[in-house]
Amino acid sequence: MSTTFPVLQTAKRGQWREGSGVKLWLARNASQLALAPSVAITLLAVYGFMVWTGVVSFTASKMLPSYEFVGLDQYWRLWSNPIWRIAVDNIFIFAILFIAIASVIGMALAILVDQKIRAEGFFRTIYLYPMALSFIVTGTAWKWILNPGLGIERMVRLWGWDSFRFDWLVDPRFAIYTLVMAGVWQSSGFVMALFLAALRGIDEDITKAARLDGAGSFQIYRRIIIPQLGPAFLTVFVILTQQAVKSFDLVVALTAGGPGNSTHLPATFMYMQTFGRDQMAVGAASAMMIFMTVTAVVTPYLYSDVRKQRDDA
Amino acid sequence: MLNRNLVLATALLLSGSTTMALAGGPNVEVMHYWTSGSEAAGLNVLKKLLEERGVTWSDSPVAGGTGMNMVQVLRARIASDTAPAAAQMHAQQVQAWASEGVLTDLTDLAKKDDWAKVIAPELVPLISHDGSYVAVPVNVHRSNWLWYNKKVFDSAGLQPPTTWDEFNEVSEKLLAKGVTPLALGGQPWQELDLFENAVLGIGGADFYRKAVIDEDEAALRSDTMVKVFDQLRKMNKYIDSNYPGRDWNLATQMVIKGEAGMQIMGDWAKGELSLANLQPNVDYGCVPAPGTKGSYVWLTDNFGFFKTKDKDKQAGQLAMASAILDKGFQEAFNIKKGSIPSRIDVSMDKFDFCGKAAFADRAEAQKSQKSLPSLAHNAAAGAAKTGVFTDVVSTFFETPSVTSQQAIEQLVTGLKSAQ
Structure with missing residues (x-):
C-alpha cells in the first residue's frame, strides 16, 4: 500500500x-x-x-477529422483565401509595430524610473498594472475608449473642437493600428520591468568612471548602458514575439476581426475556419503555417543558445 | 484507509460526472446556447413537460449567441465518444452532422406522430437525410422584417417603404430630419442579413433561389446582382458612424429611442421591443423588408439526437423529440422566443400582432413557393459557402473602395474554391 x-x-x-x-x-x-x-x-x-x-492539414476534414488524404489542396485553398492574406499582412504589421513600440516605450520608462526618483515603487506598480489584466479586459476597455461615439473623439468634441476626428477603430485602413495601441499599453510596463532589472544589474563603477571622463547622461546611456542590455533585448523580443503571435483574445475583444475583415490575425482566422466554417483542414493548414513561422523565428534563438552553452562548457 | 479513499476518489473523478448524475430511468442531456432570459425561460417549459412525462433533464448550456462555442464543445464530446443526448443546431448544421452519420434516425416516431402533415413542409428537406428524419424543428424565425419607429415616421409624415427605391427615398427624408435612417450593427452576419434582404427584394424569389441556394454563376454575375451591391453601397450613408461591432440589440435600442428610424432584423428583435414596453402597431411597426412582401425567409433552431446504445437515453431522446412538437410547448416557447411554431396547426390566438402576421405570411408564402431558407442564418447554404458570402459582403460593405463588380468576382471565385 x-x-x-x-x-x-x-x-x-x-x-x-x-x-x-x-x-x-x-x-x-x-x-x-x-x-x-x-x-x-x-x-x-x-x-x-x-x-x-x-x-x-493534408486531409479533407470538414466538421470532424477524417483521414481521406488530399495532398496540398488545403494549403492551396488557404493561400487563395483573401482573408488569410489579410491576416498574414496584419500579423507582420502588428508584430513589428507592437514589438518595436513596446520595447522603446518600455526602455524609456525603465530609464526614467531608474533616475532614483521618489516613490519609485508607486510608479513601477502603476506601469506594471496593465499586465495584471487579461487581453479581453484590455480589448473591451479600448473598444470603448476608441469608439468615436463614446470615447476620445466624443470627449474632444464635447470640449469644443467640433471637427476632431479619431475613428481608426471603425476605419478598415487603420483598425489594425488600434490593436497595436492596446497591445502596447498592455505590455510596455512588463518590458519596463525587464529592462529595469537589467539596468540595475549594470556595474555602477563603469558609469562612474565614464562620468569622471566627462561623459553626459545621454552619452553614458547610448554608448555604455544600452549596449550592455543585449540579453535583456533578446528576452523582450522573444516574449513579445510569442505574445504577438498568440494575440487572439485582443482581436476578439477589440474588433472581432472587423471592420470588413480588416483586422483578422492568423490565430483568429484559424479559429473561424475550424469552428465557425466547418473547414477543419484549412484551419489545420493555417495552424501549420503559424507554427512554421514561429519555428523560423525561434530556431535561430535556440540554436545560438545551445551553441553558447556548449562554448561555455 | 486514507489510501483507499484516495483511490476511490480518483476512480470516481475519472469515471466522469455525467454518467453518475443520470443513473436510472429515461433521461436526456441537452446541449444548447439558449442562455439569455427569454430563451432559457422558453426551454424551461420543455424541461417541465419532460419531467411530467418521467424524463430526467440534464442541462448543458454553452453560452455564446452564435453557437460557435457550443459547436466546439460538441465536437470534443463527439470525438471522445461522450456525445450529449441532444444538441441545438441550425438547419444546415443538421445536414452536416447527419452526413457524419452521428444522428439518431427518428423516422419511426415521425410516422407515429405524423410529422409529414404537421411540420411546415419547407423545413422537411433540411431535417431529413437520405430519406429518414434526423432532427426536430423547435421554432421558425423570419429574417425579412423591417421594424420602424412609428412616432418618428408619423412626425415626418412617412409611410414604411415597400420597395428598395422607396427605402432610399424614406432614408433621404429621415436624414434631412437628422434621424439615422437605418440602425445597423457592423457585425458580418448583420451585413449579410441586409444583403439577403436586398437579393430577395431586388431580384425576387426565383433570383434568390438561383443566386443564394444554387449559387448559379450566371445569376451571381447578372446585372441584378450588381444592383444588389449598389444598394448596399447606398446604405453606407444611411447608417451612423459608430456601427462597427455593435450588437443587434443595441441597434434595436436606437430604434426604440427614436435615434434611428428603421432596422432590418429577424423577429428576435421583438424581444427587445417588448422589454421596453412598446406595443406593436402603436409604438413600432413590423412590415416585410422592402420588396419582400409575399415572401417568407425562414431560419429554424432544431434539436438533433446523437446515437447511443443506452436504452434509458434512447427513451429520453424519443420523449424529447415528441415533446418538442407538443402543441402546448410550441405555443408557449414561441411566444417567449418571438418566433412562430414549426407546426402549421398551432392556434395563434395568444401571439402578438407581428407573430400572427408572420404565421399568415408563411401560409401564403408556402402556397406561392416563396418560403425561402435564410442565407445569413445557416439555412440556405453550408457553413463554407455561407462563409464566402459573409466575408465578401462584409468586406464590401465596410470598404468603400471595393466596387460591386469586384465583389461579384470575389464571390464567384470564393464559392468555387469552397466546393
Whole structure:
C-alpha cells in the first residue's frame, strides 16, 4: 500500500544502500519518476497534437477529422483565401509595430524610473498594472475608449473642437493600428520591468568612471548602458514575439476581426475556419503555417543558445 | 484507509460526472446556447413537460449567441465518444452532422406522430437525410422584417417603404430630419442579413433561389446582382458612424429611442421591443423588408439526437423529440422566443400582432413557393459557402473602395474554391 514514503525516509537516513533491489532502484530514479508524467503529457499534448494537426492539414476534414488524404489542396485553398492574406499582412504589421513600440516605450520608462526618483515603487506598480489584466479586459476597455461615439473623439468634441476626428477603430485602413495601441499599453510596463532589472544589474563603477571622463547622461546611456542590455533585448523580443503571435483574445475583444475583415490575425482566422466554417483542414493548414513561422523565428534563438552553452562548457 | 479513499476518489473523478448524475430511468442531456432570459425561460417549459412525462433533464448550456462555442464543445464530446443526448443546431448544421452519420434516425416516431402533415413542409428537406428524419424543428424565425419607429415616421409624415427605391427615398427624408435612417450593427452576419434582404427584394424569389441556394454563376454575375451591391453601397450613408461591432440589440435600442428610424432584423428583435414596453402597431411597426412582401425567409433552431446504445437515453431522446412538437410547448416557447411554431396547426390566438402576421405570411408564402431558407442564418447554404458570402459582403460593405463588380468576382471565385 504505502511504498514511497519508507523509501524516501530510508533514503534520507542514507541507508538506501542496504535496501532491497526495487527500493534501491526507486530511490535512485525518484527524480526521473517524478518527472515522467509531465514529460509524457507534454510529449502527447504538445508534440503529439502538433504532428496530428499536421496530418489533418493534408486531409479533407470538414466538421470532424477524417483521414481521406488530399495532398496540398488545403494549403492551396488557404493561400487563395483573401482573408488569410489579410491576416498574414496584419500579423507582420502588428508584430513589428507592437514589438518595436513596446520595447522603446518600455526602455524609456525603465530609464526614467531608474533616475532614483521618489516613490519609485508607486510608479513601477502603476506601469506594471496593465499586465495584471487579461487581453479581453484590455480589448473591451479600448473598444470603448476608441469608439468615436463614446470615447476620445466624443470627449474632444464635447470640449469644443467640433471637427476632431479619431475613428481608426471603425476605419478598415487603420483598425489594425488600434490593436497595436492596446497591445502596447498592455505590455510596455512588463518590458519596463525587464529592462529595469537589467539596468540595475549594470556595474555602477563603469558609469562612474565614464562620468569622471566627462561623459553626459545621454552619452553614458547610448554608448555604455544600452549596449550592455543585449540579453535583456533578446528576452523582450522573444516574449513579445510569442505574445504577438498568440494575440487572439485582443482581436476578439477589440474588433472581432472587423471592420470588413480588416483586422483578422492568423490565430483568429484559424479559429473561424475550424469552428465557425466547418473547414477543419484549412484551419489545420493555417495552424501549420503559424507554427512554421514561429519555428523560423525561434530556431535561430535556440540554436545560438545551445551553441553558447556548449562554448561555455 | 486514507489510501483507499484516495483511490476511490480518483476512480470516481475519472469515471466522469455525467454518467453518475443520470443513473436510472429515461433521461436526456441537452446541449444548447439558449442562455439569455427569454430563451432559457422558453426551454424551461420543455424541461417541465419532460419531467411530467418521467424524463430526467440534464442541462448543458454553452453560452455564446452564435453557437460557435457550443459547436466546439460538441465536437470534443463527439470525438471522445461522450456525445450529449441532444444538441441545438441550425438547419444546415443538421445536414452536416447527419452526413457524419452521428444522428439518431427518428423516422419511426415521425410516422407515429405524423410529422409529414404537421411540420411546415419547407423545413422537411433540411431535417431529413437520405430519406429518414434526423432532427426536430423547435421554432421558425423570419429574417425579412423591417421594424420602424412609428412616432418618428408619423412626425415626418412617412409611410414604411415597400420597395428598395422607396427605402432610399424614406432614408433621404429621415436624414434631412437628422434621424439615422437605418440602425445597423457592423457585425458580418448583420451585413449579410441586409444583403439577403436586398437579393430577395431586388431580384425576387426565383433570383434568390438561383443566386443564394444554387449559387448559379450566371445569376451571381447578372446585372441584378450588381444592383444588389449598389444598394448596399447606398446604405453606407444611411447608417451612423459608430456601427462597427455593435450588437443587434443595441441597434434595436436606437430604434426604440427614436435615434434611428428603421432596422432590418429577424423577429428576435421583438424581444427587445417588448422589454421596453412598446406595443406593436402603436409604438413600432413590423412590415416585410422592402420588396419582400409575399415572401417568407425562414431560419429554424432544431434539436438533433446523437446515437447511443443506452436504452434509458434512447427513451429520453424519443420523449424529447415528441415533446418538442407538443402543441402546448410550441405555443408557449414561441411566444417567449418571438418566433412562430414549426407546426402549421398551432392556434395563434395568444401571439402578438407581428407573430400572427408572420404565421399568415408563411401560409401564403408556402402556397406561392416563396418560403425561402435564410442565407445569413445557416439555412440556405453550408457553413463554407455561407462563409464566402459573409466575408465578401462584409468586406464590401465596410470598404468603400471595393466596387460591386469586384465583389461579384470575389464571390464567384470564393464559392468555387469552397466546393
